[in-house]
Amino acid sequence: MAMLNYHHLRYFRAVATEGGLTKAARHLNLSQSALSVQLRNLEESLGQPLFERKRKSLVLTEAGRIALEYADTIFRCGEELTGLLQNRSGRSRSCLRVGAAANLSRNFQLAFLRPLIGREEVELVIHSGTLRELLAQLQAHTLDVVLSNTPVRRDAETGWYSHLLDEQPVSLVGHKTRRMKAFNFPEDLRTTPVVLPSLESSIRTAFDVLMEQAGIRPIIAAEVDDMAMLRLMARETKGVTLVPPVVVKDELENGTLVERHQFPQIKETFYAITPNRRYPNLILRELLAKKK
Incomplete structure (x- = not known):
């Protein structure tokens, strides 16, 4: 097995960090040609292409992303070794990079990532x-x-996997009052203002179908495409808000809000979307295994 040349690894890391051969060489x-040779030697040693050229720029391949993570760890360990011998503490850490859709419940995100926090x-x-x-x-x-x-949608080009993590019922929530009567759905929506998710939301689509079937045109107080803002609106409005209870979990627990009506036929779903990779993130694999 070929030994890893750490000079080559350092040159590769510089190219990945600087975003190209020209800046890294400087x-x-x-020279740019010498750097290119060193990079090619590393790719031959690893048996994998680390970059692909797109529109005159170098983009990391999946193998390149993995190599960069290891390179960062290797050089960080070197810094920790120096720090340790100079009486400075340090510890190697693994990284999980998560993207969260802006309209996703913050409470759900926290619940999913909680096993890693701390x-x-x-x-x-x-x-x-x-x-x-x-x-x-x-x-x-x-x-x-x-x-x-x-x-x-999964296709040949992307190969996405959509892992269903959870599905939550959807409810109308509102403030608790002293002489609150039972909510008569759907008739009370003729006179009670309602805050709704935006038209792009799947739960909004299902709600609109129910209203159409009931022959009711609700009084829409607001339409919101962000769950954090929907939560704030639920706390402020005098009417009701269509929302997954997980979004207003704290308010329901402390009694600020109460469920007025639950829709068993409408569900909010939560997915983890991952690519088809030869080298999956081990922390992510562990996290998804907990959801099975």
């Missing part, structure tokens, strides 16, 4: 954005998993 005080050997990096933005990062190997409330 940083390392090498583990000294694990570093969590969490990004929020649109599903399209996050899937692009997943494809570019800068994220390990995307959390979403909708699955994604």
Whole structure:
């Protein structure tokens, strides 16, 4: 087995960090051609291409992303060794990069990631954005998993896997009052304002179908595409809010809000979207195993 050349690994790390041969060569005080040769030698040693050229730029392959993680760990261990011998403590840590759709419940995200919180050997990096933005990062190997409330279509090019993590019932919630009467669904929605998720939401679509079947045009107080904002609106509105109870878990537990009506036929789903990779993140594998 060929021995790993740490000079080659250092050069590779510089190219990956600087984003290209030109900047890395300048940083390392090498010629671009010499750096290219060193990088090619490392790829031959590992038996895997570490970069692919896209639109005149170098993009890490999956093997390249794995190599970069190990390179970071190796050089960090070197720094820790120096620090340890100089009476400075340090410990190697593994990283899980999570993308969370902006409209996903923060309470659900916390519940999913809770087994990793507080583990000294694990570093969590969490990004929020649109599903399209996050899937692009997943494809570019800068994220390990995307959390979403909708699955994604799997095709030959992407090979996404949508792991169903949980499904939650959906309810109408509102403030508790002293002389509160039982909520008469759907008739009370003729006069009670309601805060709804935006039209892009699957639970909104199901709710609209029920209203159409009942012949009721509800009084819409607000439409919100962000679960954190939906939670705040539920606390502020004098009417009711259509929301998965997990979103307002704390408010339901302390009595600030109460369930007025539950929809057994409407479910909010939660998915972990992962790519088809030869080298899966071991922390993620452990986390998903807990959900089976």
